[in-house]
Amino acid sequence: MQTLLDGKAVFSEKPIALDLAETERIVQVVRERKVPVQLGFMRRYDPGYAKAKAKIEAGELGKLETFRALSRDTYPPSLEFLLGSGGLFLDMSVHDFDLARFLVGEVDEVCAWGGVLIDERFAQARDADTAFTLLRFKNGVLGVVETSRHSNWGYDIRTEVAGSVGKVVVEAPQKTPLLFAKDFASSHDHYENFPDRFEAGYRLQLEAFFAALREGRTPTPGPEDALETLRLAVAATKSWREKRPVKLSEIGT
Amino acid sequence: MQTLLDGKAVFSEKPIALDLAETERIVQVVRERKVPVQLGFMRRYDPGYAKAKAKIEAGELGKLETFRALSRDTYPPSLEFLLGSGGLFLDMSVHDFDLARFLVGEVDEVCAWGGVLIDERFAQARDADTAFTLLRFKNGVLGVVETSRHSNWGYDIRTEVAGSVGKVVVEAPQKTPLLFAKDFASSHDHYENFPDRFEAGYRLQLEAFFAALREGRTPTPGPEDALETLRLAVAATKSWREKRPVKLSEIGT
């Protein structure tokens, strides 16, 4: 691997690996070899999330109090995909866990509840298709991440952070700038899936990656973010399986 | 009439009368007798319009530039009603003309175009069921009033005033605080008709009327407002019939 990486910069989709040991080994190598690595948490580059982050950092929300995220994928995956996915928390909630760390900070403890409400295939894969994960951040903020494997109304991704002064809600209510009204009602459409919802985020994260390389800056989010977010997902999975709250300090690194 | 009014205060729905001479005569009498009169232009007391007015008066829009109003009634009236209604401009546009005067000021000239697009009964009544009226205000502001006798999507009333600094849009986008989503779309309902859309306005105008009487203030809008607004509606009707712009100064008083 080391030879392969010589002089290269790496843009990696998440996850780097599905277990902590392998992820740590890779993070270790790229650190030692000083390989620039950026992880594909594209939501951080979505203009909505980027502006939310800026407002939080500027203190416009005051002291943070709560974090609230919901992700519903439009189409449930195949059983084959499921079996190699690492499970709901590693494969899906991980995007919201990354946002939690990005917007609020590190997490101290999680408590996850899951269930099979959509499709029995998830039970076969010993996975959940629906889950709620409580988060207690190190700074005292409380939060929840809601995750679902399907949505009959389109890709449904919403995040909010509330503080003593204000709140930010990141939500793309409609895709096409069109309202249609008849029969005493108006309707608008929704985004279909992640490629259309996060089109700008996918583009902007690559622009940021190349800009960082050009200007000699460290790309972000980096492999350490992948590792920390994976620890969160592993803790949530453990909490769900063992039916108890799990401290992040239990998840070795 | 004079005896009848002794010691009375009058709350009158619009119009006071369907022609200027009769309206002037009544205004004259109530002035002489110092009868407190308030006209039922309830939109002025709707919280949206009241707040728009307050912002304009506080200078938050800067120098005013444009006025834009749309009114669509849900259900077209019967032919019987039509024949005694005074026509589209006197019966319907008059509410937007009142708002134009309330929010922007007096009008210098109008140009109205109308047509029969909904129902041939309006042609029988020698009336229009759809109209656009251009307004040139004395302060130079330009505007338009769109009027229609029916709407298949609910009572559709919208007004905006734009200035050098900001704009206000008065619009009640949904009635029930409920969004329903499925099949890649979200929908919400609309107000059905004036009683539900202007429920607050109807209540608040009466509260204001009684408060004015109690406190010895002149109720507003008063009979002079009814007269000026009627002049506007008469001018619009004349402009539509004679196919030419009409100055308000042509409409005697």
Next chain:
Amino acid sequence: MQTLLDGKAVFSEKPIALDLAETERIVQVVRERKVPVQLGFMRRYDPGYAKAKAKIEAGELGKLETFRALSRDTYPPSLEFLLGSGGLFLDMSVHDFDLARFLVGEVDEVCAWGGVLIDERFAQARDADTAFTLLRFKNGVLGVVETSRHSNWGYDIRTEVAGSVGKVVVEAPQKTPLLFAKDFASSHDHYENFPDRFEAGYRLQLEAFFAALREGRTPTPGPEDALETLRLAVAATKSWREKRPVKLSEIGT
């Protein structure tokens, strides 16, 4: 008490009492005496919640999957009020617990996390000012209730229920039908507090109460609803204090 109630019908604000034993005793008495009792869970009569309920009952959401509620009161209460309030879950979350039962069904298990993030007075009262309660319903649906004692942006009450086919979101996004735009942004206001947000609900629940009495029907929600909702709040409080999930079956009745 029995004499007092003879021939009376009772409309009671929640809670009937702050502990289960007293609540049960009262429920027992009114049952025996066949006293018509309606509880003031006014949200059930809000047009948004009522329509959501109707859609769920009509099967328009398909098989239910998740419940999500958020309540933020505008102004934190005084320390004096706090000490007699029964705590955050009994005093505030109870409204969302009632909605959970109303919209989804009975709850099997809860897990509540709370914290003091707003004001140290809550710590003095050995109470929380911010909490998240996970819910597992008997029908398998998963949910969360977020509760906060203050909001700097107005009374913030939102509820959603999602199913295999559709979702309902009950949310009153703006109070006044006015949008104000300047400097590349538009803004609208929010409801200030429960009296303005639930004005219709407060009125309609009384109309329903009197209609039920007139027509000889049992008013709803009744005292059993108060009891079941209290059990939920007691379970959540216990879960928060004992830092563990609590089954409703642990909460005696």
Next chain:
Amino acid sequence: MQTLLDGKAVFSEKPIALDLAETERIVQVVRERKVPVQLGFMRRYDPGYAKAKAKIEAGELGKLETFRALSRDTYPPSLEFLLGSGGLFLDMSVHDFDLARFLVGEVDEVCAWGGVLIDERFAQARDADTAFTLLRFKNGVLGVVETSRHSNWGYDIRTEVAGSVGKVVVEAPQKTPLLFAKDFASSHDHYENFPDRFEAGYRLQLEAFFAALREGRTPTPGPEDALETLRLAVAATKSWREKRPVKLSEIGT
């Protein structure tokens, strides 16, 4: 010119020329030489307008009744630009006139009112900075186009078409998927200018142009559209200058 065009296809921004004679001459040449020409009316390719058109063509609005368009540019142009622009109607309203033809059909008569409300430079250029143009379509539909050279709240482009059954409103209410709430209000941003608002339209019109060439179809909108839309703008200018309604049949071709 003819030699130059041999074997070429042309994508042209509007206008082809600022006067009818020159525009006609060019249209004549490209027709004779069978040069594929597409005009840069990018709004037609905006997903909102494209979907509105599809709904109208599918009959979802029923019989059309009214057309309503508003365009406010963010920044007023320089005096130098103004003097070579052809004036407000040819330079700005022309986009809404094109939409009027695209969505509703050909226009029979116009009546335009303009004024100088923003900046005296427009008076120097013998131009208007604010205008309302009434439209009477050949199919009887009535409409209005509102045009303004500046907006302090961002690029403000809205279009609606209403019919006997439904209406479409094309409007991009917010740019960034972010809501910020504090002090009893929520706010969101707006598009800044045409490059961000019509980013998709600019891209999609070129994709359509190249697809048409590849597949041997005639690109649309073509030079005849430019000509017809220019006639509308010339008629509106004439109406404004001569203070009278102008029939399109007066505008030679």
